[in-house]
Amino acid sequence: MIDFLNTPVGVLALTVAQALAILVPLLIGVAYMTWAERKIMAAMQLRKGPNVVGPFGLLQPFADAAKMLMKETIVPTGASRVLFIMAPMLTFVLAMIAWAVIPVNEGWAIADINVGVLYLFAISSLGVYGIIIAGWASNSKYAFLGALRSAAQMVSYEVSMGFVIVTVLLCVGSLNLTDIVLAQKGLWFFIPLFPMFIIFFISTLAETNRAPFDLPEGESELVAGFFVEYSAMTFALFFLGEYANMILMSSLTTILFLGGWLPPFDVAPLNWVPGPVWFILKICLCLFTFVWVRATFPRYRYDQLMRLGWKVFLPISLVWLVLTAAVLKIFGWLPA
């Protein structure tokens, strides 16, 4: 068995098995994220939400998926066919490949690479291409406006997100995700870096195009924004990609600020619970906040969105970065 795993075929088989072990739970998680969002928002709006298909509407996501598969994929005349089909695939694939580096427990990452944070940051900054290409290839005014908005929005919020990540890296002294989690033993980073935690969370909302920053798809002014021309599976891929990105950003928040798989206190009943359970619980907490925000806040106006990104978050995160560096240096807390 060990011999087989060392052959090239064995390595390939092992990698495929690992990828499936993380992608299958992820896709089920995405399916139930859509269900949970509808249920939570229904509860917040004094409705019942999906409750017909299966007990408590638990089979609703699968009914939706089956419906999507049955529909016809329509490619508009005048659309750039190859790019039009490629855009949703790109969105979906990018949302999946980022999971290669997420450590679910100590040593439980498919690829535990040195520059894990940079890899995640790079992949999340690529997400904008699926949207831009979709908007351009649709050859539709609404889709194009949505794409332009999203391009400007994602580039703006990436800057402050980058500074937040640098602040965390200063406290850790490593770009490795496992090291970042292990550095939070005893004190999770959201306590000393609380303002950065808030900025990071709001920036992830903007980065995933979620309410109140869902201007790229603002249905009241752009119909559906960049995916107005999409139907059936191509639409479903955008949808899956958006929710997978939400889960990804929640896991990134968990790793950077909420101590990853670590229990809140390293005491008897809490540290009996296995690490992945804590990890999933923290992701669920973040996701609940995503939905909570969506059910609570109205959509931002576009110029206010830009103001928040460039004139509020960027200066605050820059000052906090310098402050953190100074404090670490003065008290000699810089990691070796």
Next chain:
Amino acid sequence: MIAGLAFYAFAAVLIASAVMVVTSRNPVHSVLFLILGFFNAAALFLIAGAEFLAMILVIVYVGAVAVLFLFVVMMLDIDFAQLRQGFQRYAPIGAVIGGILFLELVFVLGAWQSSGQSEGLRLNPTPADVQNTAAIGRVLYTEYVFLFQAAGLILLVAMIGAIVLTHRDRPRSRRQDIDAQVSRRTQLDMANVPVGASIGQLGILRPLPPEQPKPKAVAQDHGDHGHGGHH
């Protein structure tokens, strides 16, 4: 062997996409091929063991610079027929300039020899326990910190210069004073409303709008028949 094959695969795609950047008819396709080229260059960095450079290439060029490129190119209103019209006329000039650049590259490559110091360095690659992120940081921020900061300062000055040159103050544009809006508390009233009740049942009424000077009534001149009042 796998690394070698991967190198040739990525290098081949890199060159092919570079050619496509120049030859594709649609500028948006050109930018997309450019992005593909960046990706393959990042992959080559990865094969060379420079994972930090690879990630930074993707983040900076693909994630930010190329987005802005694409942004601008998509908004250009280009007449493709017109774009290709002058090809015959400009081809010789282009060929001459290209030829000169190519010759310069050949000369540079011919005259290039590595210094004795770098020969020494080649024998001492970065030790295995130093990650290349730390190695680059040490070179840029410890050994050459003043040069590096000076370069950054020059870029900053250039950026400010560009802003100063292009900025126009538009006196007629109206600005929103967010602080004034947020600090305006006189009319807001927080009320704890039980679930399911409407604020009308609780006797909470919408606050009246602030007293404003009535717009001046337009003088009604009934003697004026110029508006076409006769029918």
